Amino acid sequence: MAEKKDDIEIQPAQNKKKRLILLLAVGVLVALIVGGLAFWLLAGDQATSDETAVAETQKADPIYHAVTDPFIVNFAKQSNNAVRFLQIKMKIMARNQQAISDFKTHEPAIVHELLLLFFSQNYDDLNTSEGTRALQTETLQVVNQQLANLAGNQDGIEAVYFTSLVMQ
Secondary structure, rough: EEEOOOEEEOOOOOHHHHHHHHHHHHHHHOOOOOOOOHHHHHHHHHHHHHHHHHHHOOOOOOOEOOOOOEEEOOOOEOOHHHHEEEEEEEEEEEEOOOHHHHHHHHHHHHHHHHHHHHOEEEEEHOHHHHHHHHHHHHHHHHHHHHHHHHHHHHHHHHEHHHHHHHHO
16 A cells, blocks of 8 residues: 655556556557568558659560661751752651551651651751750651651651761
């Protein structure tokens, strides 16, 4: 039983041991819960990154196709009244064979549209790296638009590469 000394109640040592054991048990329980929660969160992130890595490795290998003849056009808008020419050699890249096959099937129509695009360029604008990149982007858009119109291919071409670009 508790003793009273100067209006202060003194607990026996046995109650203090029970409280200490109870506090330790609660501390261990909280540590287990926090550790389990941390493990669950980290394991969940690992599973997500593993799924992402698997998805990236499952991405199909690129398939390249070279447009056999170079594009040679004069500029519609000449620079300083000098006759200027543009020559482009080009390759396309897709990740499925159907897109490459559709491109080959409709290559004459696509080449026609690209010749019109290249002819409409301005020499001074194209003489910068930004201008060349813009032309590359426009070329990809024209190719994919033509594939969508002619073949109904919505996957299309993923990239267009200029393997040679000569301006005179």
